[in-house]
Amino acid sequence: MKTYLSVIFLNLLFVCCNSSENKESVWTTAYEAKWHRQIDSELKLRLPDDDDREDMLNYIIKRFKTELPNGIESVSADSVNKLSVKIGKDYAYSHVSKKHLDIVPATTAWTKQMEQLLREAFLTDSLGTGNKLSVETCNCIIRKLKKTYPDSVILPFPKDVIDRVAYECADNQ
DSSP states (O other): OHHHHHHHHHHHHHHHHTSTTSSOOSOOHHHHHHHHHHHHHHHTTTOOOHHHHHHHHHHHHHHHHHHOTTOGGGSOHHHHHHHHHHHHHHHIIIIITTSOOOOOOEEEEOOHHHHHHHHHHHHHHGGGTSOOOOHHHHHHHHHHHHHHSSSEEEESOOHHHHHHHHHHHHHHO
């Protein structure tokens, strides 16, 4: 038993001595620049204004550094995507209301994850009305949007389309 406890103690001591305090941060200037370029290339299509895009990029990188201190590769792609959505929402709530950003609509393929993200957005935001949607109404909206856009979804939705779909689903409930 003493030997077993000694081995555990030595392993614990070894782990403590090799803690992250002794290691350099993953977020070096080169690593940050790599992700800055990659995210910038993805945002150019949706946010053409350089100043607005740079502001958003700085916010995203800062949040990634805070949320993922061990780097973006330290978590699964699914987790990075979920965190990206969360950061995007936070940015929108904290920055977009202060100034208008001309976001260019773009198509995004329908996936199970896209449906889930839309469902979460509809149920929490309720299309900006402040009213709670039922799960049935939310599912109706998604079904009708998939019928309108069978291959890919246009984000952000055209106002007339989302209004029409929401109205039709509200009438059916």
